[in-house]
Amino acid sequence: MSEVLATRVVGNVGIIEIDSPPVNALSTAVRTAVIEGLRIHNADDAVAAIVLLCAGRTFFAGADIAEFDDLPIKQPDFDALMAAAESSAKPVVAAIHGTALGGGFELALACHYRVAVPSAKFGLPEVHLGILPGAGGTQRLPRLIGAAPALEMILSGKPVSAAKAAESGLIDQVVEEGKLEEAALAFAQNVVADGAALVKVRDKAVQGTVADLEPVKARHKRQFKGFKAPGHIVQAVEAAITLPFEQGLAREKELFGELLVSRESAAQRHVFFAQRQTAKVPDIGKDVPILPIRKVGVIGAGTMGGGITMNFLQAGIPVTLVEMKQEALDRGIATIRKNYERTAAKGRMTAEQVEQLMGLITPVLSMDELADVDLVIEAVFEEISIKRDIFGKLDGICRDGAILASNTSFLDLNEIAAATKSPEWVVGLHFFSPANVMPLLEVVRGAKTSREVIATVMKLAGTIKKTPVLAGVCHGFIANRIMEHLIVQSQQMALEGVPLRKIDQVMNDYGFAMGPISMLDLIGLDVLIHGAEGRTLMGDFVDAGRRGQKTGKGFYDYDADRKSALSDEAARIIADFAAYANVPQDPDQSDEQIMKRLLYPVVNEGAKCLEEGIALRASDIDVAAILGYNWPVFTGGPMFWGDTIGAKALLEGLEALEPRYGADFAPSALVRTLAAEGGRFTDR
Known part of the structure; x- marks a missing residue:
């Protein structure tokens, strides 16, 4: 039997x-x-x-x-x-x-x-x-x-x-x-x-x-x-x-x-298992205690802070929402209510449920009201000085044992943590926008972040229905770090005279629902240049009032239905900046070359994340790209896709592109090793 x-x-x-x-x-x-x-x-x-x-x-x-x-x-x-x-x-x-x-x-x-x-x-x-x-x-x-x-x-x-x-x-x-x-x-x-x-x-x-x-x-x-x-x-x-x-x-x-x-099924099965693997951290076993999170504080009631708040409300966890001015606080609360009422209008929740969720918010105008929370998440401007100031104040306000989290998407978490007396209680919780919708949560582990804190927030991610990916401290962590290359190269090709539609179409053909140029307009060019120094192409667009879809014009013009059209003004801005930066013109690049320029550096940067220990495993990088940037699932993510190309072919492609396009294409040590050994990223 x-x-x-x-x-x-x-x-x-x-x-x-x-x-x-x-x-x-x-x-x-x-x-x-x-x-x-x-x-x-x-x-x-x-x-x-x-x-x-x-x-x-x-x-x-x-x-x-x-x-x-x-x-x-x-x-x-x-x-x-x-x-x-x-x-x-x-x-x-x-x-x-x-x-x-x-x-x-x-x-x-x-x-x-x-x-x-x-x-x-x-x-x-x-x-x-x-x-x-x-x-x-x-x-x-x-x-x-x-x-x-x-x-x-x-x-x-x-x-x-x-x-x-x-x-x-x-x-x-x-x-x-x-x-x-x-x-x-x-x-x-x-x-x-x-x-x-x-x-x-x-x-x-x-x-x-x-x-x-x-x-x-x-x-x-x-x-x-x-x-x-x-x-x-x-x-x-x-x-x-x-x-x-x-x-x-x-x-x-x-x-x-x-x-x-088929390759598509192999990719999708890879993603299936990868998503179930992300919460497993090698040095954190069942013996590490999970701290109770009964009440959360969120600093900042803007788009990001409001979205973060909604995640906890929907999990039944009360939120103390902090803003500095009553007008900003009222606007943030109104936006959250409007989002829920829109959901109720579609029949997905009742009016009573809307009121129950709104009843879980305590709106306040002082961080002093955060003395009793178990977790506080800062969601303010990406300015290191502002964040350090906030964390220094929280250090004296929050109770001992409260977790202090930053939603920073690029900044040095260790520098933020150094503003406190207890850096072991500081962690990065990087939500992706819109925070109440996007399923990825990058958990950033600082040099001194305790195992209890990591164990708690990895578990908490599941409570608020997010998939956690653990990242080390570096510029951009995992998703933003690797995908920044795609954004940079798309702008560079635009300056070289490659048609915007062609750049987007190559990525559409690869499987992305939206090409990189359209994505920039959707995110908002003013958001993307925040903190940038010196003259930039996107800065010139913003100076011309072209901030993206929200203003009806960015790299493209947009009608009332947000349908894009080419713009003569945008073409002039691109040409002017190309002349200013002395960018050689090369408009007739092939689809294959465009694809390689956009995606090969992403895989290469993912390999560097593995080398440096920023990512625990290659499959985590794939999950981050898929859930954070809608990388097409049927390709398995950048690292799985890199394996389908093969490390040897990837190395040859990078070496061919590096002399012309610079350091972004300098092959990582891991790419060279795998090319020599015939190994795979996804075995890492």
Whole structure:
């Protein structure tokens, strides 16, 4: 008997219970156990029906994704598992709690009946891993709920509730919470009493035509750019409509196989695991205490401070919001309220919930009111003198043991911490704008930041639904440091006469939703030059009143719908600055050269972050770029993409560009090492 399998008989019903913590993933051992349980009960004449359920917090939450990197998948594979459930001579009832996702949901579809508690959720999230449901999901689901609803569910990857699942016919019955086994037994006994029908989803007709899929495809059209899986998913569902079940299943398997070995899927699986790795810090184990964060202070009620505040409000944590002037404080509070009211107008929260959230804010005009907070986050101008002054004052205001955090995006955290008597309590919490939306939180570890502080804020990131990436102290930390090269090179090419549209289009073709020139206009040119010294190109734009989208003109002109158009005035500003800076003109650069100039230095700088210990691992750099700058997921991030190019080719490209374009292209020691050894960034 397997360690993960327990079988028992209650009356005339055999129970298969799987217990494989933490989420009962369908590993080789679990697949073997389920098949063995089915064999045992089918061989027992006293058993008339079978209930399949799981111990722990969830039903089968999906496949063991790590097995996808070790092909072929070991026997018994998923085909054997589904066949064992579907071909059982006795009715099989899937009893579901927690989540039935991916292969777990596909197994439930292969069973003859499905019951679930109200809190259960069902979904096929494979699209997020660059694959499709490859164990019959694209063939059985359309037969159960119709072709168009099935395609919607598979393309979205979003789980549905038990109530919605019952309404659509995904499950046969919603049973009482906490009484799943008892209710499943009763359901199975009723099936036996009614004749023990073997209801096979595969035998049902598909409702809907290929034409019915068009509106679904239109709703998800943005998913098709760069991603391979959505198109294959459509083909698989079309096969369910047009082919007999076995032929459709064969087509699904063919399409799944193509995706599984694709670079896009490898990239998306890399990102999946990378995001789950970021919170793990080598020198911080379970023995390091997590400090309670019951009340937070935020200094600055502007765009960033207001967004940071909203994160904590939504987690139910009260915030004392500090501004120096009543007008600025009122404006900040009004903006937060407006954001929530806009959400309520869309039906995503009630008016009562808006008031509850606003009730968690204590607006004040003095930092003295922060004496009782557990964490204070400074979100003021990027001026080191201002930040040092604030931290010096906080040192005398906040209680001993309060965490002092700076939202600085570029400045030296150690210099800020030196303004206090207790630098071990100082940490960087770099939110990305808009702070209430962007999922990345860079946690900056100062030279003296304590392990307790790091452990606490890494845990806190999850509480406020952010993905934390730990960074060391340097200019720009990780995301801003590496991506600054892309911004600098885009401006340099503009000065060389390369058309702005071409620069943006090359990055659009690579997979970015927005090119670098458009991104500058979106961020705001005045924001980007804050603290800059001397004459700069963006400074000339700001002096001309061209601050970006918010003023209707930046590098581009913008209409009322924020649609961009080329500007003669912008072209003159660029030409004037190019003449001032004596920039040689080279307008006819190829798409490949533009791509290399924009992206190769990003990968190279990421390698330097690894060399210097600024980033813990290459995958953290990928997560930072994806979540902080919307680097296209299907490329895996800059370091994974660097591996797809190969360190040798990257080195050759950098060496070819360095003599002409300067130090930004000087290859790092790590690039040289990996090129010589044939190594990979993502092994670091």
